[in-house]
Amino acid sequence: MSNVSKWMSWEGGIDLVAVTSPDLQMPNIIVHLGRMVHTPLGSSPSGMIFWQPDPKAAPVVFGFVGTDAKVGAYFGPNIFAGTPFESAPVLDASFDIRINETSAYAKCVTGGFTFEVEMSDFSEPYLIDRKPAAMPPFYQQGVEIHARKASLKVNGETINIIIPPVGISGGPASVVSPNGVYAR
Numbered sequence: 001m002s003n004v005s006k007w008m009s010w011e012g013g014i015d016l017v018a019v020t021s022p023d024l025q026m027p028n029i030i031v032h033l034g035r036m037v038h039t040p041l042g043s044s045p046s047g048m049i050f051w052q053p054d055p056k057a058a059p060v061v062f063g064f065v066g067t068d069a070k071v072g073a074y075f076g077p078n079i080f081a082g083t084p085f086e087s088a089p090v091l092d093a094s095f096d097i098r099i100n101e102t103s104a105y106a107k108c109v110t111g112g113f114t115f116e117v118e119m120s121d122f123s124e125p126y127l128i129d130r131k132p133a134a135m136p137p138f139y140q141q142g143v144e145i146h147a148r149k150a151s152l153k154v155n156g157e158t159i160n161i162i163i164p165p166v167g168i169s170g171g172p173a174s175v176v177s178p179n180g181v182y183a184r
């Protein structure tokens with residue numbers, strides 16, 4: 001058994017994985033944000049955005065987003081190694097994340113785009129302990145709250161989304177995560 005040497009933790013996480021068409025086999029929307037993310041290199045508001053409005057074209061926005069490029073550059077080679085996100089660029093971004101007992105709101109502005117996620121109709125909080133898999137290839141532990149209602153706006157326009165029952169993390173595709181850790 002090897003020691004854990006690569007890790008990240010967060011507080012105030014909002015995660016949405018969705019598709020814009022029932023025909024899609026892979027998500028064309030990922031908004032994965034943390035109000036504060038901690039790594040061995042420092043801490044900053046951070047996350048990941050994947051926005052591919054035309055599934056036949058290249059993504060319009062793809063990368064790790066954050067307020068500290070050094071923290072953002074840690075994620076690909078250390079946490080997401082061996083996945084399509086390993087070499088993702090780091091994009092400067094601003095964040096506004098608010099979570100209370102009945103709703104959650106996240107706004108991320110990056111590369112001329114504004115992403116807004118709203119979530120509600122929460123489950124009770126539950127602990128997660130997921131083992132590494134092909135995707136994602138890291139341990140996951142923390143607290144999640146399934147958001148049974150979620151919406152997305154891009155540049156103020158409501159996007160019609162379909163939320164699959166399971167996201168890329170192995171849990172629900174729309175969750176609020178008050179805190180947690182990824183480790184390899």
